[in-house]
Amino acid sequence: MIKQSPLVGGDTLVREALSRLEQPARRLFMRRTLTLGGLSLLTGCSITDDASAEQALMKVSRLNDKVQAWLFDPNRLAPTYPESMITRPFPFNAFYGEDKVPDVDADAFRLEVSGLVADKHAWTLPELRAMPQTEQITRHICVEGWSAIGKWGGVPFSVFLRRVGADLNAKYVGFKCADDYYTSIDMQTALHPQTLLALSYDGQTLPRRYGFPMKLRMPTKLGYKNPKHIQAIFVTNNYPGGYWEDQGYNWFGGS
């Protein structure tokens, strides 16, 4: 794994370089598919062309985004669970090891808000904690298949978006994180009643390993769509992509 510098995400050059470094590993995946005997069945398709197969699969993935947006019911709630069912210890998971978790200075921290919003002032942690809070115990489902039940507390994201005067008809909400992670979600999910700007975990201030100072918690989306260590939020109509999504994970990633 490449050591990531804890940039706020503005450094596109570094990001570009990093994404290029990702390429060779990713290219391998298509090459390996060709060694599979079963795929000889596919003769006749242009499957022997790595790039066109990858493009076709990406197109289907974009189509699957649309199908999922259509299937998504903004009022349908993910199941909630009793305290006794919380997974202990809740697993740590990131694209780096636990020793690389960023250390964010709480006092100096400011949450940047930009894009299609009326109020672009940067938020301190006490300001966020002064907003109405709610708690929920839900299942976190990882793209790897495993799942774990946890208890997150924080500001309903729809309340936050309305407070900053976000354009609620915009298509996307994007996130930039202290660990250089980035992702984006659809506005429908951003406004879902269970989508939380989580500031606490299991009744405690959100620990470093779970994303201090805040993560976006969505029980309607897979784990990689739930960014941790958020430093900047922006509302936009331009597709912002994401760290894993740009490498091939499905963008909608909903459940």
Place this chain on the structure above:
Amino acid sequence: METIMEPLMTDDARAIHPLWLRLTHWLNALAVGILATSGWRIYDATPLFDFSFADSLTLGGWLGGALQWHFAAMWLLVANGLAYLLLNAGSGRLWKQFFPLSPRTFLADLHAALRGHLSHADPRRYNSVQRLAYLFVMADSVLLVLSGLVLWKSVQFPLLRELLGGYEPARRVHFFAMAALVGFVGVHLAMVAAVPRTLRAMTLGR
């Protein structure tokens, strides 16, 4: 519709399997091949049991690639499977070929098959073991699709999710339904190897 389907349905009177059946069979084989091998790669990301599938048997190269193959081939499986079921039921073939099916004839045919005495004199007619095996694989495929739907969209299909016992049990249902399908394919291929002209019948029609 009638006129479009006519060449598909009537075919050559001497054909053992109509063209639509041969087409849907091979498209299904392709979909199942992609779904199983990419599914094994997805399984390997968090193995449910104390084993993993060898990388060389899997499709996709990494989790993200395997997921792309899986979520593309699922459309082929579902569209082709629906076409198969509709044509099968609509043409009356489903009823004619798979029924009647009684436990007694099944046991008699199974006994004969195990002793190598089961006749394949008329490949147009399925024996009771074939009838049950093919009906089972249809039902198993439906279960694979439904459990897959729960894994993909567990929040959006609450009734289906609860019927399968929740998200985690649905993973196991999906796994064992896959294992049953792969087991079927193994026996199926062994039977084709034993009676090679069935391969010709499923490809050329006679």
